Amino acid sequence: MIISKRIVLRFPRRLVERSIVSRLIKDYNLDFNILKASISPEEEGLLVLELSGKQADYDEGIKYLTKTGVKIQSLSQDVLRNEERCTHCGACVTICPTGVFEPDALTKRINFNGEKCIACGICIKACPPRAMELHF
Ligand code: SF4
Numbered sequence: 059m060i061i062s063k064r065i066v067l068r069f070p071r072r073l074v075e076r077s078i079v080s081r082l083i084k085d086y087n088l089d090f091n092i093l094k095a096s097i098s099p100e101e102e103g104l105l106v107l108e109l110s111g112k113q114a115d116y117d118e119g120i121k122y123l124t125k126t127g128v129k130i131q132s133l134s135q136d137v138l139r140n141e142e143r144c145t146h147c148g149a150c151v152t153i154c155p156t157g158v159f160e161p162d163a164l165t166k167r168i169n170f171n172g173e174k175c176i177a178c179g180i181c182i183k184a185c186p187p188r189a190m191e192l193h194f
């Protein structure tokens with residue numbers, strides 16, 4: 059069975075230069091989709107991935123990552139928009155760290171691109187009509 063999970067990887071400084079993700083594909087047969095990457099030489103690296111593959115390969119890949127010193131956080135929760143409540147006020151656009159909310163100049167609406175969401179929850183409190191909801 060193929061599974062697909064969204065995870066957040068935090069790299070200690072010494073690992074930033076190493077190509078950990080390419081090993082995941084080569085040695086563990088995993089596919090990945092990078093949803094967000096911010097790695098700076100001075101700071102800890104952050105990578106949000108959608109990782110998919112066979113459960114056994116996934117488990118081995120996660121073990122490998124843990125051994126190398128990467129911190130892993132699973133995104134088992136989803137943040138979704140209640141379309142009936144959203145007033146398209148735009149308050150969420152600049153606060154979302156991954157750019158989920160995309161203003162459409164033509165329609166004057168704020169599109170919600172859920173694929174990019176890392177479920178950080180920042181938008182939940184920031185949304186005036188409480189349109190952003192946490193689902194488990
Ligand atoms: S802050 Fe809330 S109401 Fe305003 S555009 Fe974003 S989701 Fe919609």
Ligand code: SF4
Pocket residue numbers: 137153154155156157158159174175176177178179180181182190
């Ligand atoms: S939870 Fe909200 S602020 Fe955080 S990434 Fe998702 S849409 Fe953006």
